[in-house]
Amino acid sequence: MNFTRRNLLLLAAAIGIAGGPASAEGTLNVGAYPTNPPFEYKNESGTFEGFEVDIINEAAKRIGMTTDIADLGFQALFAATTSKRIDVAISSITITPERLKSQSFTQPYYDSDMGIAAKADSPIKAEADLKGKIVGVLSGSTGEAWVKAHQEADGFSDVKGYDTQQNLLLDLSSGRVDAAVSDIPGLEYSFTRMKDLAVKERIKTGEQYGLMMTKDHPLLGKLNDALTAMKKDGTLAAIHKKWFGSDAPADSSTVKEMPMPKA
Numbered sequence: 001m002n003f004t005r006r007n008l009l010l011l012a013a014a015i016g017i018a019g020g021p022a023s024a025e026g027t028l029n030v031g032a033y034p035t036n037p038p039f040e041y042k043n044e045s046g047t048f049e050g051f052e053v054d055i056i057n058e059a060a061k062r063i064g065m066t067t068d069i070a071d072l073g074f075q076a077l078f079a080a081t082t083s084k085r086i087d088v089a090i091s092s093i094t095i096t097p098e099r100l101k102s103q104s105f106t107q108p109y110y111d112s113d114m115g116i117a118a119k120a121d122s123p124i125k126a127e128a129d130l131k132g133k134i135v136g137v138l139s140g141s142t143g144e145a146w147v148k149a150h151q152e153a154d155g156f157s158d159v160k161g162y163d164t165q166q167n168l169l170l171d172l173s174s175g176r177v178d179a180a181v182s183d184i185p186g187l188e189y190s191f192t193r194m195k196d197l198a199v200k201e202r203i204k205t206g207e208q209y210g211l212m213m214t215k216d217h218p219l220l221g222k223l224n225d226a227l228t229a230m231k232k233d234g235t236l237a238a239i240h241k242k243w244f245g246s247d248a249p250a251d252s253s254t255v256k257e258m259p260m261p262k263a
Helices: 003-023 052-061 072-081 144-156 163-176 185-192 220-232 235-244
Strands: 027-032 040-042 066-071 088-089 103-106 110-119 134-138 156-161 179-183 197-209 212-214
Touching: 003 163, 027 052, 027 072, 040 052, 040 134, 052 066, 052 088, 052 212, 052 235, 072 103, 072 110, 072 212, 103 185, 110 185, 134 144, 134 163, 144 156, 144 197, 144 220, 144 235, 156 197, 163 179, 163 185, 163 197, 179 197, 185 197
Parallel strands: 027 066, 027 088, 134 156, 134 179
Antiparallel strands: 088 212, 103 212, 110 179, 110 197
16 A cells, blocks of 8 residues: 555656646746836736837747746846746846856847936936935946946935836935936836936946846857847847837847857
């Protein structure tokens, strides 16, 4: 009786092991920050939509996979790829030398700069006007890194970190912070609705976004090749047109094949 039960348990476990990976192997686990339009956001039904959502869904389809997109905070994305909880993170994540030490990135597919935002009627017009001011940033972002690097020289009185872009901009609108530093595309998209806010100065950084993955992930090359194919056949350019309402510049990483970043 004990022998039979033991074998039945082992058989059941074996079936479970055999059956489990079959579905897992066909699913790309993706993490996304849910309030980052037009790159990614949740619609009224709770489904993810956006520029990068279309990109990852199409890239996954081209390598014979489907996506399962999890709702994560921006900072949590880095821990999730490192711990292998997810395969890929999207959320306008800038490729940087520091991040490449612990993460892998595909070739870039979007070029961006940062901007200094303030109330439209604020006397703040440029970086020089931030002396003695409170500057807000999204925690863990390249905007935070830029502000902290310039705080002493530019004389910011304080730097406040936020868990979401929405909370950052709400505090900017209410006057709890004097200015915000963040990526230009997200700011400009938000300001189509928040008419009292405006980008006051563009900070030229040459930032580029890519798919962030677990270090040396086995699917990195395949997804990178999928992006190359999407650039060559115009799919990526069409996705850009859909979400931004304009053609991507011909010399941008949305159109041109780019090398895969190396640490």
